[in-house]
Amino acid sequence: VNDTPILDAEGLQRLGDAPFVCKMIDTFLDYVPGKVAEVRAAFEAGDLAAAGRAAHPIKSSARYLGAPSLRDLAAQIEQLAGEQKRDAVAVLLPDFEATYQRVATALQAKRAELTSLPAGPPPAGP
Amino acid sequence: MNPIQLLLVDDNPVDAALAQQMLESLAKDLPVTTLWVSNAEQALGEVQHGQYDLMLLDYQMPGASGLDVLTAIHQLPANQQPAVIMLTASGSEKVAVEAMRRGARDYLRKDELDVAPLTRAIMTALSQKRLQDQVNRYIAQTRAELRMAHQLQHALLPQRFPVFPPGTEPAQSALRFEARYVSTTELGGDFYDVFPVGDRAAGVFICDVMGHGVRAALVTAMVRGLVEELRPAARDPGLFLTGINRGLFDILRTVEEPLFATAFYLVADAGRGELRYANAGHPAPLGFAGEVAPLPTEAGPALGLFADGAYRTTTQPAAHRVVLFTDGLFEVVGPHEEEFGQDRLLAAARRHAALPAAALLDQLLQEARQFSAAGEFADDVCLLAVEVHP
Numbered sequence: 351v352n353d354t355p356i357l358d359a360e361g362l363q364r365l366g367d368a369p370f371v372c373k374m375i376d377t378f379l380d381y382v383p384g385k386v387a388e389v390r391a392a393f394e395a396g397d398l399a400a401a402g403r404a405a406h407p408i409k410s411s412a413r414y415l416g417a418p419s420l421r422d423l424a425a426q427i428e429q430l431a432g433e434q435k436r437d438a439v440a441v442l443l444p445d446f447e448a449t450y451q452r453v454a455t456a457l458q459a460k461r462a463e464l465t466s467l468p469a470g471p472p473p474a475g476p
Numbered sequence: 477m478n479p480i481q482l483l484l485v486d487d488n489p490v491d492a493a494l495a496q497q498m499l500e501s502l503a504k505d506l507p508v509t510t511l512w513v514s515n516a517e518q519a520l521g522e523v524q525h526g527q528y529d530l531m532l533l534d535y536q537m538p539g540a541s542g543l544d545v546l547t548a549i550h551q552l553p554a555n556q557q558p559a560v561i562m563l564t565a566s567g568s569e570k571v572a573v574e575a576m577r578r579g580a581r582d583y584l585r586k587d588e589l590d591v592a593p594l595t596r597a598i599m600t601a602l603s604q605k606r607l608q609d610q611v612n613r614y615i616a617q618t619r620a621e622l623r624m625a626h627q628l629q630h631a632l633l634p635q636r637f638p639v640f641p642p643g644t645e646p647a648q649s650a651l652r653f654e655a656r657y658v659s660t661t662e663l664g665g666d667f668y669d670v671f672p673v674g675d676r677a678a679g680v681f682i683c684d685v686m687g688h689g690v691r692a693a694l695v696t697a698m699v700r701g702l703v704e705e706l707r708p709a710a711r712d713p714g715l716f717l718t719g720i721n722r723g724l725f726d727i728l729r730t731v732e733e734p735l736f737a738t739a740f741y742l743v744a745d746a747g748r749g750e751l752r753y754a755n756a757g758h759p760a761p762l763g764f765a766g767e768v769a770p771l772p773t774e775a776g777p778a779l780g781l782f783a784d785g786a787y788r789t790t791t792q793p794a795a796h797r798v799v800l801f802t803d804g805l806f807e808v809v810g811p812h813e814e815e816f817g818q819d820r821l822l823a824a825a826r827r828h829a830a831l832p833a834a835a836l837l838d839q840l841l842q843e844a845r846q847f848s849a850a851g852e853f854a855d856d857v858c859l860l861a862v863e864v865h866p
Contacts (some may be wrong), residue, residue, distance in 0.1 A: 370497055374493055381488070407491070407536075409589070410488065451605035
């Protein structure tokens with residue numbers, strides 16, 4: 351774990367106004383966890399090509415949400431998986447997953463900061 | 477200005493949301509209505525059923541790739557094809573080049589996606605598409621007009637032949653006719669006409685206007701008008717061609733480029749048992765009298781070239797059959813660059829002289845066609861048989 355911030359706050363602000371940033375965070379949190387899980391599942395199943403394909407869309411998503419370390423890790427996994435370098439992917443995978451968790455946590459915090467509403471669906475009625 | 481109908485194709489909802497946000501931010505200058513779909517199958521379904529001006533297409537998607545979508549789009553009718561801007565990952569210039577080769581108008585790298593380059597790409601792609609649409613409409617309209625003109629030109633040819641003397645059963649006519657007309661382009665410059673010049677005499681006119689296309693077709697129509705106008709002189713072939721030449725020269729003298737037509741005019745006179753004819757630079761028809769041979773002719777200049785062109789009438793005893801044709805029949809070129817030529821045509825006519833007229837014409841067409849390297853005529857062909865039954 352290094353000291354650089356997991357989220358580039360300016361990057362998020364560049365996206366647009368608060369409602370749009372919230373929408374992008376929601377979209378990210380809805381879509382990316384599935385892809386992270388897909389990378390792991392494909393890797394465990396020995397399908398490195400599929401792992402690389404699953405990592406691919408995480409790159410741009412992470413970049414847009416201002417998460418450069420996640421973007422870089424996704425790019426490395428995509429490339430190494432494409433080259434069938436199983437051991438190298440195995441080394442990166444835990445770091446990749448941990449980084450995703452940090453990004454997700456930071457985004458949830460950011461979302462809470464931007465709005466008083468909770469990130470999830472509205473609570474059920476009384 | 478109607479909003480641009482845009483189809484966004486991207487499996488990644490984060491990327492799609494951002495692109496949509498950018499597109500919405502353009503609204504003031506470039507109103508866009510966007511529909512987002514997340515895979516190739518949905519994209520093709522939308523394109524087939526909607527009217528999209530533009531498609532932003534992600535290259536890398538699970539299942540069919542962006543390149544597959546591009547290929548499928550370009551098999552659709554032109555008016556259903558949206559202009560495609562390919563979205564590529566960084567470092568995939570090869571993909572971008574391949575996308576352009578398959579018909580994408582432009583590409584954008586996802587890591588450089590921003591409002592300014594997006595606007596530029598959209599404007600460029602749309603203006604290209606509008607230009608292409610205009611060209612396509614123009615081509616379609618021109619084709620439709622040429623087809624119509626082609627039909628009209630066929631209507632200029634005799635739809636049935638006269639009988640001699642009038643009122644006779646066609647099978648008993650003293651003069652009988654068969655014709656074949658093969659046009660290779662939409663519009664041709666070949667023309668023939670058959671009309672009575674007496675109870676037992678027919679005027680048979682064949683001509684070939686230089687070149688083909690609209691110009692040749694228009695000149696053909698003029699010649700037909702002159703043939704109608706000069707019918708009173710049609711008993712005398714020399715006078716008749718002299719008159720047509722004079723009329724055509726007067727019309728064509730105002731045209732900058734030289735235009736001319738070769739023609740042969742024959743009066744087949746079953747009553748007198750003779751052929752009277754005159755020639756304006758046209759290939760000599762084949763006479764079938766005992767043996768098959770070209771009719772001896774004294775060829776004058778082609779029609780439309782000289783104001784004072786004069787044409788003399790030649791008179792011969794009637795052959796039982798005359799075959800008139802245009803040069804497209806023998807100017808076919810074989811696989812070794814040699815021409816079918818009038819000698820081979822004459823030899824074929826001699827070999828098949830015993831065939832009935834219709835079968836003979838088909839046989840001559842078939843032999844010339846088989847001789848040609850392309851298996852098809854390069855020019856229009858007109859073929860006309862006259863049979864004299866005194």
